[in-house]
Amino acid sequence: MANKLNLIGAVTQALENELAEDKTVVVYGEDVGVEGGVFRATAGLQEKFGEKRVFDSPLAESGIVGTAIGMAINGLKPVVELQFMGFSYPAFNQIVTHVARMRNRSRGRYHLPMVIRAPYGGGIRALEHHSESTEAMYAQIPGLKVVIPSTPYDAKGLLIAAIRDPDPVLFLEPKRIYRAFRQDVPEESYELPIGKAKIVKEGEDVTIVAWGAMVRDTQAAIDMVKEKGIDPELIDLRTISPIDRETIVESVKKTGRIIIVHEAPKTLGLGAEIMAIVNEKAFLYLEAPPTRVTGFDTTFPLPKGENHYIPTPERIAQTIEKVVKY
Template sequence: MANTLSIIQAVNQALMNEMKIDDKVIVYGEDVGVEGGVFRATVDLQKTFGKERAFDTPLAESAIVGTAVGMAINGLKPVVEMQFSGFSYPAFNQIISHVARMRNRSRGQYNLPMVIRAPYGGGIRALEHHSESTEALYAQIPGIKVVIPSTPYDAKGLLIAAIRDPDPVLFWEPKRIYRAFKQEIPEEAYEIPLGKAKVLQEGDDITIVAWGAMVPDVQRAVKMVEEKGISAEIIDLRTIAPMDRDSFIDSVKKTGRILVVHEAPKTLGVGSEIISIVNEKAFLHLEAPPTRLTGFDTTFPLPRGEKHYIPSPKRIAKTIEDIVNY
């Protein structure tokens, strides 16, 4: 049986599925209980499973993550929510000092089956801490996985895989497309393997790598350039860490060109790492300079500046043309 759901509904269904299957799964965080989350990702969880398994916390991110560490060590599977990814900074000490290191520190005696969820990215006319793209901050930390879905189907399958994973996962949800479109997905639980990218469209002239809310914009841009005879291969990275390197290395060996599109600032972003890998593993196949199209090296702007900060389909299309015609 299948349902037609948005990303936010798919996240909710994934949590419902896992809480029904496994009574060790606990969901808590800022406004996730009574209100069902700021974006309603956790709606009806408290009503269905009670206050002991779905509950609100104070606005204290370090305490939220710290208590999840204790729960996970003792056999529970906490899924905690930060109201926005930009609110995760007070918990950074817990994440880097304990969440990411516990398996190594204990030499495998303890693992932390926990998920930290947060809406991330801009485009909803919010302030800067509500709009930042912080995946590169966390992707560099050994010991945690960083996952960003771009479709309802992937959101459900990746979140279920994250909850079932024996190690900690940061699950960043692109809120700009929470309700942008719907997709038919199975009602029953299913997993999408972490660390595996997806080729959304095959092409011969250029490889385009994106994730999260940038994927639909890339798809719109590719439709524009297809009218000019350009054949683009689109890869949705899905898991930022660990990264599926073979997906884009193999693609670049075929196309000879690569464009990485992300919303986060340019300097030291995930695009830099992808291009470094391509230079190391597919340099002799390149027919044009590897290119990044990203946000700017500034704090995320106030609402009037959003459309200038986030790469638009028009800018992406122009960049694709420039690379192909190099």
């Protein structure tokens, strides 16, 4: 049986499913318990599962992640929420020094089945540190998986897979589309494979790779160029660490062109790594230079500047036309 859920509802249902099915799962973080989270992703869970399994933490990100490490080593499966991705930096030391290294450090004796959830990206007219999109920084850390869903169906399946994964996962939720649309989502538990991209739309003229909220904007751009006879292929990366290299390379071999769309700054963003993958594995198939549509190399602007910073469907559509006509 399926319900029509938005992305935030799918996250809530995933957490509820796993709390009910696995007594070792605990959910905590900043305002997660009584208030149900700043975006209400955990609303009602404390009432249902009790204060020992869903609870508030001090406003101390390093402490939140640090305690989760101890819990995970000792048999629990903590799912912690940091209110915004920009608040993850105080916990960066714990993530890099311990979370991502524990399996390697202990030569496989210990592993950390833990999930760090964080709303990420801009578009909600928030304050400083509330609109970060620095996923590439975390994707470079060996031992840490980084997952970004773009739909309610994917959000539930990927979050359940992340909770059940024996290793740590950073689960980034594009808050701009938390309540943007609804989709049929099964009530029962299901998993989607971490590390596998999804071909959202097949096409022949150009490969477009996107993730998070940018998938929806890219779909709007594809609708714009459809009238001009352009047929793009859209790949939702879903997992940015590990990257599904095979799906990207095979698509580029078919289309001969690639555009990467991301909200993060351009320099050293994930788009550069994807371009390198294509250059290494599909260079002789290229008919146009690999191209990026991204945010800018500046701090994310305050509300009045958001619409100038985040890639728009219009900017994506213009790039599609330019690359196809090259």
